[in-house]
Amino acid sequence: MPRVFNFSAGPATLPEAVLRQAQAEMLDWHGLGASIVEISHRSAEFMQVAERADADLRTLLAIPDSHVVLYLSGGATTQQALIALNFAGAGQTADYVVSGHWSKTAIRQAAPYVAVNIAASSEEDRFRSLPGREGWRLSPDAAYVHITANETIHGVEYRTTPEVGDVPLFADFSSSIASEPLDVAKYGLIYAGAQKNLGPVGISVVIVRRELLERSGQHRAEIFDYRAHAARDSMLNTPPTWNWYMLGLTVRWMLEQGGVDEFARRNAEKAALLYATIDAGDGFYRNEIEASVRSRMNVPFFLHDPALDAMFLAESRAAGLMALKGHKAVGGMRASLYNAMPVEGVRALVDFMRDFQARHG
The missing domain is CATH 3.40.640.10 (Type I PLP-dependent aspartate aminotransferase-like (Major domain))
Structure with a gap:
């Protein structure tokens, strides 16, 4: 596969x-x-x-x-x-x-x-x-x-x-x-x-x-x-x-x-894309971290209705997006955007998030 x-x-x-x-x-x-x-x-x-x-x-x-x-x-x-x-x-x-x-x-x-x-x-x-x-x-x-x-x-x-x-x-x-x-x-x-x-x-x-x-x-x-x-x-x-x-x-x-300079550019692009999608969701998604210290590597986020969590995880996994469940200490979702995660992966994630919101919002 x-x-x-x-x-x-x-x-x-x-x-x-x-x-x-x-x-x-x-x-x-x-x-x-x-x-x-x-x-x-x-x-x-x-x-x-x-x-x-x-x-x-x-x-x-x-x-x-x-x-x-x-x-x-x-x-x-x-x-x-x-x-x-x-x-x-x-x-x-x-x-x-x-x-x-x-x-x-x-x-x-x-x-x-x-x-x-x-x-x-x-x-x-x-x-x-x-x-x-x-x-x-x-x-x-x-x-x-x-x-x-x-x-x-x-x-x-x-x-x-x-x-x-x-x-x-x-x-x-x-x-x-x-x-x-x-x-x-x-x-x-x-x-x-x-x-x-x-x-x-x-x-x-x-x-x-x-x-x-x-x-x-x-x-x-x-x-x-x-x-x-x-x-x-x-x-x-x-x-x-x-x-x-x-x-x-x-x-x-x-x-x-390209070394750390190139990965800094990619990581900034990936994080900005995901945070923008979360913030633009009219409350459907939310990230609770103060904007100035938001991590570029690990992005926790929550759906407005926790009853949707299981469906989000099942549908995202079926769409080829793996391991989005948040840590048990926090709950919700988490996307880790380390160096080996390509920009295309984050684009696929935000496309799924927008589609999920359109269907369940």
Whole structure:
């Protein structure tokens, strides 16, 4: 059957060109006679894959030499605990800004290891806005300040980098990395699960300022120590080699498509098209997020009558539009517009939305 337009929030749609290349190379990688997933991570062949992926990611994100890139097993939630262990002393304060579900998750993972200061929160507003920087209550001796750059569930996104003084800024970019130009130098640490814009689930990217690796942090096993992973080029243990290979293919595809500047243009076009359709629906559809912080990556929306939700989902799926159901914490609908979602997919979605409204409005 033909491929559908997959609006899943993650694991998310991957570029068809990447999937086809992986399919073609699955049994025999470059004449090796074996799959890339079957060979040693320390072999010359896999080292070639890893080095190319790293060089391409550095080019794509314009990562300065001041920052190390780690490729680690697991997802962003794992990093949320490791960040506290690696960069804060036992009981030291860390500042967290709460803007949605994943901000709160980050706090839960860090709380056993740091004294969490909630510097600001938009929970009273049901996460329909971001806490204004002027109201943040930062700690003068904090180990770091943590933000979630884009909230996948609630659909809010930082459109500028907040200024936090001399304290390093840490950010979860899982659902918006590589979607537009990013000044990596402004951050002490950026982390991202790959399964939105960078590749498949099961591998995370951590971009950390080299000087921060000198912090002693807390007592921890070597496998939880970022310094040890950096010293071994992310091969302290056997890495998720297939995921790393797929990440490399995805990053190379993004470079071939024009890099983050081109994806910023496409993502702005996609988001504007969908939000305009929601806003023009005379109340049939609604998005409750403050316009200035609406996410370009994840667009939650609601129908005026929840009784229509099941019909909307069934009919959209029949029309080749997959995974539009909103997260259970919010309800309604959600369309995720990551880099691999083509503009044509969003056009198909808004055409369906207009037709559905005409038939059921």
